[in-house]
Amino acid sequence: MRISREDVARVAELAYLDLSERELETYRAQIDEILEYIGKLNELDTANVEPMAQVLTDDQTADATLREDTVVPCGIAAEILKQAPDPEPPFFRVPKVIER
Amino acid sequence: MTAPWTIDGVKHALTAKKRSARELTTDFYININRRNPELNAYLELSPERAYAQADKIDALIAAGKPLPALGGVPVAIKDVISTRGITTTCGSKILQNYVPPYDATAVARLEEAGAIILGKTNCDEFAMGSSNENSAYGAVKNPVALDRVPGGSSGGSAAAVAAGLAVASLGTDTGGSIRQPGALCGIPAMMGSYGRVSRYGLIAFASSLDRIGPFANTVKDVAAVLQTVAGRDANDSTSTTAPVPTYTHEITKPVKGMRIGIPRDYFAEGMDSGVREKVEKGIELLKKLGCEPVDIRMPHTDYAIATYYIIATAEASSNLARYDGVRYGLRIDDPTLLGMYRKTRGAGFGPEVKRRIVLGTYVLSAGYYDAYYLKGQKVRALIAQDFRDAFQKVDVIVTPTSPIPAFKLGEKTNDPLQMYLADIYTVTGSLAGVPGISVPCGKICGTLPVGLQLFGPAFGESKILQLAHAFEQAGGASL
Numbered sequence: 297m298r299i300s301r302e303d304v305a306r307v308a309e310l311a312y313l314d315l316s317e318r319e320l321e322t323y324r325a326q327i328d329e330i331l332e333y334i335g336k337l338n339e340l341d342t343a344n345v346e347p348m349a350q351v352l353t354d355d356q357t358a359d360a361t362l363r364e365d366t367v368v369p370c371g372i373a374a375e376i377l378k379q380a381p382d383p384e385p386p387f388f389r390v391p392k393v394i395e396r
Numbered sequence: 397m398t399a400p401w402t403i404d405g406v407k408h409a410l411t412a413k414k415r416s417a418r419e420l421t422t423d424f425y426i427n428i429n430r431r432n433p434e435l436n437a438y439l440e441l442s443p444e445r446a447y448a449q450a451d452k453i454d455a456l457i458a459a460g461k462p463l464p465a466l467g468g469v470p471v472a473i474k475d476v477i478s479t480r481g482i483t484t485t486c487g488s489k490i491l492q493n494y495v496p497p498y499d500a501t502a503v504a505r506l507e508e509a510g511a512i513i514l515g516k517t518n519c520d521e522f523a524m525g526s527s528n529e530n531s532a533y534g535a536v537k538n539p540v541a542l543d544r545v546p547g548g549s550s551g552g553s554a555a556a557v558a559a560g561l562a563v564a565s566l567g568t569d570t571g572g573s574i575r576q577p578g579a580l581c582g583i584p585a586m587m588g589s590y591g592r593v594s595r596y597g598l599i600a601f602a603s604s605l606d607r608i609g610p611f612a613n614t615v616k617d618v619a620a621v622l623q624t625v626a627g628r629d630a631n632d633s634t635s636t637t638a639p640v641p642t643y644t645h646e647i648t649k650p651v652k653g654m655r656i657g658i659p660r661d662y663f664a665e666g667m668d669s670g671v672r673e674k675v676e677k678g679i680e681l682l683k684k685l686g687c688e689p690v691d692i693r694m695p696h697t698d699y700a701i702a703t704y705y706i707i708a709t710a711e712a713s714s715n716l717a718r719y720d721g722v723r724y725g726l727r728i729d730d731p732t733l734l735g736m737y738r739k740t741r742g743a744g745f746g747p748e749v750k751r752r753i754v755l756g757t758y759v760l761s762a763g764y765y766d767a768y769y770l771k772g773q774k775v776r777a778l779i780a781q782d783f784r785d786a787f788q789k790v791d792v793i794v795t796p797t798s799p800i801p802a803f804k805l806g807e808k809t810n811d812p813l814q815m816y817l818a819d820i821y822t823v824t825g826s827l828a829g830v831p832g833i834s835v836p837c838g839k840i841c842g843t844l845p846v847g848l849q850l851f852g853p854a855f856g857e858s859k860i861l862q863l864a865h866a867f868e869q870a871g872g873a874s875l
Contacts, residue, residue: 304754311713311757312720312734313750314742322747327755329813334702337771340778347773348780350604351590351829351854356636363630375497381727388722393733 298331299324400613401563403469403620410457410468417450417457417468421512424470428514428561436536437546437555439475441515442482446470449512465624467510472562474553475516476523477608478597479503482513486599487521487531487549490744491725500597501632502566502608502625509624514562517552521746522716523568523601525549526576526818529809530748537805540582541843544802547577550611554581557611564612564621568598570605571704572797572822575834578611579797579847582836582873584618584864585611589854590829591636593622594629602711603634605704605826615835615865619643622857638855646858647865652686654863657790661697662821667799670840675796677875678837678848678867682794685866690790694782697824699775701816704823706759706772712749713756719744751812776827783828787853792863795821797834797847821849831857835864838875848872 304324308315315323377383382390399405409415415423425443432438453468473479476486478496485491499507507513520530528536528551536551538544539559546555550567554577557565567574569587578585587609598608610621626640658679663672683689721727721740728739745753759768786793799820808815825832830851837848848867852860 299758303758307754307757307761310761311717311753312737312741313745313753314738315750315754319747319750323751323754326751326812327758330705330755330816331768333813334706334768337699337702337775340696340699340775342771342774342778345774345777347770348777349773351780352634352636356591356638372497376723379494379497379724381721381725390722391729391731391733391736 297328298335299328400560402614403466403563403617406469406563407463407467410453410463413457417453417512418447420468421446421450421470421514424514424561431559431561434537434542435539435555435559436534437517437552437559437561438472438515439485439487439518439533439552440483442479442513445482446512446514449507453510453512464510465620466506469511469563470514471506471511472514472517472553472556472565473503474519474550474565474567476519476568476599476601477503477566478599479513479516482516484516484599485533486523487519487533488744488746488749489532489726490719490740494724496597498597501594501629503597505625506566506621517550517556517565519552520549521749522599522712523549523570523573524712524748524752526572526815527803527808528552528577529805530746532746535805538581538802540845541802544804545580547580547798547802549573551577553611554578554583554585557613558583564610564617566608566625567611569607569609569826570602571708571826572819574609574611575822575832575847575849576798576819578834580802580845582839582845583611583613584615584833584835584868585609586618586622586833587831588622588626588857589831591634591638592831592855592857593625594632594635596629596631600715602708603715604711605708615861615868616644616647618833619647619861619865641858643858643861647861649862651863651866654687654792654859655690655790656682656687657690657692657786657793659692659694659697659786659793659795661694662795666817666820667796668801670844671796671799671801671846674838674840674846674875675848678872679794681867681870681872681875682863685870687863692786692789692793694786694824696775696778696782700779700824700827701820703772703775703779704819704827705755705816706768707776707827709752709756710760710769711756713753713760716749716753748812779824780828783825783830783851791859793851795849795851797821797849801840801844801846825851830854831860833860833864835867836873838873
């Protein structure tokens, strides 16, 4: 077994995700099978391989990531706030945050 | 059965005044209202916006002005792509009532080019799935066989075009989500190179993989739509400045002498015999067109699924952290903030999304990061190298799009790993960032479509469009 029920519960807590008892067990079994399959990557020696974090090379993104810092009017703040479940313009309201 | 609509067909009907843009839009809505209850391809229609655009096109025609590239062409947009004022759910309950306050760049560009946006198409929740059965709003049915899946995750976009309920559509492809439903529904479908099309306004799943791309009834129309949406966008720093060729012109260039790589690693076990037969016939047809087949090796192919499901889930777990019940979407109340987060996310996400968030969080968590995520990134580099090596020898790589044709609804829903394994031929190109197109390559027993997939080198879209166009013109769809 690669992943225990406690592991799944811990990870769900890290992801702020409520899972029922039944979900915990279903996902544990399914993810266990997936991790077993993923284990095949260990057949490959990657000691001297640089990890690939993204596709584009520097020369493709250098221009793209550095642009003039210009102010562009947006003007959709009211529309954005309208999408909130509990807006208090100009704020988003959340339950009291004092202790965990 | 009448021939499917094309962009040229629409423009001809409009300029010859056989139909006004308004009438044409009505025709499409009538068909949608008739067929959609069964197909479930559309989640939301946008008639107000569509008719406003149609009237603009009709005014151009009345004034005798030329039509823009996609003038009057009815299109559909996958529901993970933001549309100002039109509900965009991502196929998820967590965004059930979300109305984006702005348009994705790809949507804005389609509309600037004259396209008429009919509505939003169904998809697997947050684009996670290969069958469209993970939508919170019910599965899409494959128009060619109603008891079968249309493929996923862009199943609604594929089904809408294949059923004649849109002339073209936009989907998104993270591990095969455009190409595979294109193959299963029997229409051309394409993802450009990573960085080719702006993702501004695309609701993110896995940012190092997500791409926007077109479905249409012909390769030429796929080329026209890609050309319209491609190119640098200041709002997406991953969109590149690489020039956008006139793909509709590029496709007419001859393909004789093109070297096509046949990776034997893709023709190993696990492929349906009917798919194999059609794809082999497809390769024969390419030879008849003057292409030179080259036997190539892509030795890391067998590791692509494992790599993909590490990287995609890791990125998803991070991207989906934003759904917290504060700024948009569902909120389930709780006296504490963290309780509100947990309940909202537990109630709002469906099973596949939860499974991927748990897996993605796990592979990124302390103690497992090196063993899974870092390992995945390293193998990804090896897979990308396989492609670079292959393109030293060949112009285009030819593979099946999917190892199996459209499967029955419900057939694979209880076994996520089996569902993942069906992505074997598409995820490789996703990881490498290269462009890929699926083009119809016959039908098994005359009904179930097979797709032939063509990969090109990064920013080599012209080559694969050219070859796909030649293949289609030579009768590839009826092999």
